[in-house]
Amino acid sequence: MLKFSNFLFTESREPAMDARVIRECLEEAKLCDDLGVEVLWLAEHHFDGNCAYVDPTTFAAAILAATRRIKVGFAVAQVSLHHPVRLAEQIALLDNIGEGRLIVGLGRGTAYNVYEYQGYGIDWREAHDRYAEAEAIMLKAWTSKSGFTHAGQFWDIKAPRLRPECFTQPHPAVLRAASSEEGAMHLAERGLPFMMNVQSLEATRQRLAAYRARLAAAGHDEATIARCLDESWVWRNVVVAETDAEAARIGIPAFEAMQEQRRVMRERVYAEQGIRMVQETVPPARVQVESALIHGSPATVAAKMAEIDRTGVGGVICSFRLGPMPAAVANESIRLFMTRVAPEFQPRQAVAAE
Template sequence: MQFGWLTLSLSPSPEEDAARIDQQIEQVCEAERLGFGDVWLTEHYFTGESVYNDALLFAAALAMRTERIRIGFAVVQMPFHHPVRLATQLALLDNLSKGRIDVGVGKGTVYNEYEFVGHGLRSDDSRERMEEAVDILQRAWREAPLSYEGRFYKVQVPQIRPKPVQQPGPPLWRSVISPGSFTDCGRRGIPILTARLPVARIKERWDLYAAGLAEGGHDAATCERLLAQAALWRNVYVAETDAQAEDELSALLLQTRSHMMHVREAYNPPDFTIDPVMLNAWTDPKISDADALPFVLETGCLYGSPARVREQVAELRDVGVRHLLCQTGFGDMDHEQNLASMRRFGEQVMPAFRD
C-alpha cells in the first residue's frame, strides 16, 4: 500500500498563524521521514483552515524543504485561479520539486459560498469556470502558441516557460463522489481522490473505476498504475489505547464541526442555500452533534491503538484500497499531539503494509 499525508487543520487565531505555518512545514518534513509517499494540500480562505491559504506558494516552500515526497493539491479550487497564471505556477513548481507535483482540481466547495464572494464571484457557474480553466491549463502545457476564446477567458499565449518536468504536465486528479464520476474518470484515464466512502461501498466504486478504465481502452500498465493510485481520504488518529483515541478524536472533530458551522452561518450571504442533495449527517446543520459524530467516526475515520488501526487499514486493503491519504490534524490540535499520532502510524502501522 501507499500512504499519503493530508493537511486540513485550523489556526484558531490570526496571532497563531505564523507559528502554525511553521508547524505544518515541520509536519510535512516528518511525514517524509516516516515514509509517507505524498503530501496533499487543501485550499481554503479567510477563516483559519488551510492556514497558509495560498497552497501553491506553500508548496514551493515544501519543495525546497523536502527531497522525495510528492506534493499534491486536494484540491485547487479552479474558479479562484486564472488558468494561464496557474499553468505557469505549476510548471515552476514542477521544476522546483524535480517533477514531484500532483494537481487535484475542483470547482470549489459547495458549502463555503463566502470564499466565492471573497474572490468577487458566486458559485452558480463554478463548474463551467472549472471546465474551461482545466481545458486552458492542459492546452497551455501542450500548445505553443495557444489561442483560446471561451466564455470566461480569451487568451493568446506564445508559450509557457519553464516547461513542466513531467510531460505533458503534472497529473491532474479529480475528486469523485457519485458512482458515475468513478466510471467517467476511469474512461478518461484520470487519477481519482475520494473521501467519506463507507467500507461497504469501496469495492463497488473501485469496480466502477476499473470498468471505466476498460471502456476507455487504456493499456494494462496504465490501468494498473491508475488503480494503484486511486486514493481514499480518511481522518487518522493513533493513541496509546482505543479509548483514549476515541475520546480525543471525538473532541477534536466536534470542535472542527463547530467551527465549520459557525463560519458558514456567519459569512455565507443570506441568499445562498446549499443543495440538500449535497448534505450528509456531518455537514447538515440540522443534525445534532450526537448523531453527526457516530456518522463521521464510522464513515471517515481510522482511530485507536496501533493494533486496532492496523486492523482498520487491513480492512481497507482487503476491499481494494492501495493508496490511503491520512489527515492527522483536526481543529486546533496541538502540534506535538499531531506528531505523536503521525509517528505511531508511521512506525507501528505503515510497516505492516509496505509492498
C-alpha cells in the same frame, strides 16, 4: 501495496494563531519527509481559517524547498478561483523546484462554502464550467511549444510558449477530485484515476467496484485498470495512540470540534444571505465519527487500513491533525502510524539518516 499520505489540512481558529500554525505545518511536512510518507497533500480554502496556509501553490514552494523525498500534491487546487494561465505557470515553477515531486490535484472548488466564491467575485454557479475550461487551457499551456490561443466562455487568450516549461514532460501528474459517483464514473470512461472524499467503508467498496466495472465497460485494458486503481486515493481522518482508549480520548473530541468549526462560517452566511450551496437532510459520512474517523492503537488502525486495502485502491489520504489538536499530539500519531502501521503493508519506510 497500499500507499500512505498525509493531508495537511490544519485549522487556525484566530488570526493571532496564523503565524504559529503555519510554522507548525512546515515542521509537520519535514517530519513526514523524514518518516517516509509518500505524499503530503495541501488543501485550498479561504477566509475562514479552516486551512491555515490558504494557498497551496505558495505553500508548496516552501515545502518542496524544505524537503528531499516527499511528493507534494494538491487536494485540491480550486481551479475555478484562478486564472488558468497563471496557475499553469505557477505549477510549472513548482515542478521545477521539486524536480518532479508534484501531483496536481484539480477540482472545481468547494461545494459548501459560498463565501469563497463571493470573496473572489465569482458566481458559484459558474464553478463547474470555469473548471472545465480552465483545465483545458492549462493542458494547452503545458504542452504547446509555440504558444496557443483560446476563445471560450470565460477567457480569451493569446499566449506565447509557457516559461519555465515543466520539469516533468509533458506535464506533472494530474489527478482529479470526484466527490460523487457520477464524477468517478466520468473519469473511469476517460481512463483517469481519481481522489475520493471521505466516505464510509461500504460506500468506498461500492464506488471502487463501480469504477472498476465502468473502466472495463469503456474498453480499457487490464493494465490501464490496474494503473487507474493504483493511482487513485481515498481520504480518512486518522488518529493513532498506544491504546484504543487513548486514541478515542484524543481523536473524537478533536474530530467533532473540527466539524463544528467548518460549519460555523457557512451557517453564518446562510443566516445573513439565505444561500446554502448544498441541502443536506441527513448528516453525510464525512462528518460522522463512525465513517470518517479511523482511531485506535497501531494494531486497530492497521486492521482498518487492511479493510481499505482490500477495496483495491492505491492509497489512503490520512488527515492526522484534526481541528484544535496540538501539533505535538498529531506528530506523535504520525510517528506511530509510519513506524507501526505502515510497515504492515509495505517494506519498512527508510528514515533519513542524518
